[in-house]
Amino acid sequence: MKNTLSAIYNRGLIGAFHDWRQPFSTYPRTYDLLHANRLFSHYKNLGRQGCELADILLEMDRMIRPQGFIIIRDEETITSRIQDLAPKFLWEVELHTLENKEKKPETVLICRKKFWGIIGNATVHTFLPI
Numbered sequence: 001m002k003n004t005l006s007a008i009y010n011r012g013l014i015g016a017f018h019d020w021r022q023p024f025s026t027y028p029r030t031y032d033l034l035h036a037n038r039l040f041s042h043y044k045n046l047g048r049q050g051c052e053l054a055d056i057l058l059e060m061d062r063m064i065r066p067q068g069f070i071i072i073r074d075e076e077t078i079t080s081r082i083q084d085l086a087p088k089f090l091w092e093v094e095l096h097t098l099e100n101k102e103k104k105p106e107t108v109l110i111c112r113k114k115f116w117g118i119i120g121n122a123t124v125h126t127f128l129p130i
Contacts, residue, residue: 026063030063032064032065033069034070035070036060036071037073038073038074040074040082053078054085058089061091064113066115068112070110072108072109073106074107079109082109090114091111091113092111092114093111
């Protein structure tokens with residue numbers, strides 16, 4: 001994997017490499033944006049040494065703030081599985097098809113964590129347009 005952290009730091013952003021088989025050392029609801037580029041296919045290809053897709057999504061859900069964004073670029077089979085699982089995490093999902101450098105179509109998911117709360121016996125969801 002190419003190390004692009006210097007370009008991220010030069011733009012004033014924070015970037016980190018992380019082994020998603022372990023919890024990320026951060027407080028819950030810390031980040032406004034997470035970007036996963038081929039993350040899920042990387043762990044899928046590790047076989048038994050990898051981790052489950054739902055486990056990574058659960059850790060991302062813990063890290064992201066309500067109304068925060070998660071951008072996922074990966075294989076179409078994986079993005080379709082994430083698109084099915086995302087509503088269970090109370091994420092709004094938009095699927096986009098873009099062209100990569102080789103002019104081949106590539107699927108990108110833009111997920112947004114909903115803001116919700118429990119008032120009395122009712123659950124309240126707040127939806128803001130993406």
